[in-house]
Amino acid sequence: MHRSGIKVLLLEASGTLGGKLRTDRLDGFLLDRGFQFALPGYRAFSREIDLPALQAKPFAPGAIVLSQGRMREFRADDPIGIALSRLMSVGDKVRLKAYDESLAALDFDDLFGSEDCTAETELRRAGFSEGALDRYFRPLYGSVYLDRSLGFSAQLMRFHAKASLGGGAILPSAGMGAIAAQVAEYLPEDAVVTGCRIVEIVREGGLVHGVRASDGTVFQAARVVVATDGASAQTLVGVTAAPTRANTCIYFAADRAPYPDPLVVLNADFEGQVNHLAVTTNVCPSLAPPGKHLIAATVLGNPSEEDGPLARSVLYELGQWFPKADTRTWSPLAVYRLESAQTWHAPGFAAALHPTDLGGGLLAATGAFPSTLEGAVRAGMTAAQAILRTREPVTA
Numbered sequence: 001m002h003r004s005g006i007k008v009l010l011l012e013a014s015g016t017l018g019g020k021l022r023t024d025r026l027d028g029f030l031l032d033r034g035f036q037f038a039l040p041g042y043r044a045f046s047r048e049i050d051l052p053a054l055q056a057k058p059f060a061p062g063a064i065v066l067s068q069g070r071m072r073e074f075r076a077d078d079p080i081g082i083a084l085s086r087l088m089s090v091g092d093k094v095r096l097k098a099y100d101e102s103l104a105a106l107d108f109d110d111l112f113g114s115e116d117c118t119a120e121t122e123l124r125r126a127g128f129s130e131g132a133l134d135r136y137f138r139p140l141y142g143s144v145y146l147d148r149s150l151g152f153s154a155q156l157m158r159f160h161a162k163a164s165l166g167g168g169a170i171l172p173s174a175g176m177g178a179i180a181a182q183v184a185e186y187l188p189e190d191a192v193v194t195g196c197r198i199v200e201i202v203r204e205g206g207l208v209h210g211v212r213a214s215d216g217t218v219f220q221a222a223r224v225v226v227a228t229d230g231a232s233a234q235t236l237v238g239v240t241a242a243p244t245r246a247n248t249c250i251y252f253a254a255d256r257a258p259y260p261d262p263l264v265v266l267n268a269d270f271e272g273q274v275n276h277l278a279v280t281t282n283v284c285p286s287l288a289p290p291g292k293h294l295i296a297a298t299v300l301g302n303p304s305e306e307d308g309p310l311a312r313s314v315l316y317e318l319g320q321w322f323p324k325a326d327t328r329t330w331s332p333l334a335v336y337r338l339e340s341a342q343t344w345h346a347p348g349f350a351a352a353l354h355p356t357d358l359g360g361g362l363l364a365a366t367g368a369f370p371s372t373l374e375g376a377v378r379a380g381m382t383a384a385q386a387i388l389r390t391r392e393p394v395t396a
């Protein structure tokens with residue numbers, strides 16, 4: 001919008017831009033506020049974000065799965081390893097290949113049109129065994145949608161699985177916050193106000209006139225795009241906020257990585273607290289000072305222990321995961337507790353998505369698309385395009 005000559009003002013409640021995509025610097029380590037990654041298979045995201053400029057590096061496709069106390073690699077780029085793997089039965093491996101092939105043949109736009117059910121129902125209908133659900137799909141989707149129940153929408157599982165076919169997950173060399181920083185670079189400095197919480201949309205006769213900040217300041221605008229978290233959007237414009245899932249990310253510094261590969265470790269043993277772990281420096285060495293490694297362990301939910309005891313109990317657990325690594329020498333760096341890390345999309349959620357343009361000059365990006373990085377980009381682009389299409393005065 002800015003490049004098209006429209007005057008834009010970005011009002012952000014917190015002290016920095018980026019929302020869930022922020023990276024903190026601590027003693028030369030780059031810590032994302034909660035371990036996450038992007039998928040190059042996200043179409044709008046990959047089109048709008050300059051990934052080469054971010055020097056984004058890929059994870060290998062697949063995972064290391066901790067199952068019955070053993071680490072088992074399961075890599076899509078290693079067909080012989082998959083054939084020999086005892087993680088899944090031969091039948092489940094054949095079903096997984098067939099499922100992926102069926103998604104490859106579909107267009108992204110077809111994924112949300114069909115009837116919805118839980119991911120678990122879909123996987124059972126596809127014939128996957130209990131073992132495949134427990135040892136692969138629960139920890140995998142625990143790491144993506146932060147819940148191991150597989151009770152979320154099958155449409156969203158298809159979306160993630162299809163986007164993953166386009167290549168392994170990626171991490172920008174300077175952390176996920178670099179994505180938001182790149183978008184912010186398009187705006188001149190005076191177009192951004194941080195520390196500005198909006199508490200009211202100002203309207204008159206059904207038309208938007210601007211927004212009111214918590215200190216009473218009114219910013220006048222002919223059009224307002226609400227691109228907040230769900231709870232704030234519910235308060236501001238009345239769209240229903242979907243429930244969310246919490247997660248807690250504990251970062252450790254180590255002199256040696258516990259394994260060398262650019263892979264996420266998934267915990268398929270229903271013991272302990274950690275659902276997944278990544279040595280992020282195996283993907284991007286730039287995330288730690290030279291000679292150091294950065295390890296991100298993710299616990300689903302928000303444990304009641306204080307940060308110190310939590311980091312210690314996680315470290316004890318990781319000592320059992322990696323008996324050959326001297327985890328006693330790992331130092332806890334930070335604990336991030338994210339109360340609303342991911343939106344919970346239950347089956348049928350697509351019917352509750354609303355059009356971006358609510359009329360009268362009000363646009364709500366939040367809640368208009370599935371809540372993913374791809375959804376955030378598509379929502380922003382849709383709102384911008386709607387504004388660019390109708391530059392004439394708005395009517396109620």
Ligand SMILES: Cc1cc2nc3c(=O)[nH]c(=O)nc-3n(C[C@H](O)[C@H](O)[C@H](O)COP(=O)(O)OP(=O)(O)OC[C@H]3O[C@@H](n4cnc5c(N)ncnc54)[C@H](O)[C@@H]3O)c2cc1C
Nearest residue numbers: 012013019020034036197198228229232341371372373376
């Ligand atoms: C740990 C974790 C793992 C994730 N994993 C994945 C993944 O694997 N794949 C994926 O696609 N997505 C993932 N996500 C989700 C993804 O990060 C989000 O969907 C995306 O960043 C949402 O962006 P957003 O801009 O819509 O919202 P947000 O990032 O929530 O930004 C909203 C902004 O609005 C501001 N705000 C709120 N209220 C007000 C107000 N009243 N006035 C002014 N400003 C306000 C907030 O401060 C914030 O900066 C993950 C998220 C987390 C935290």
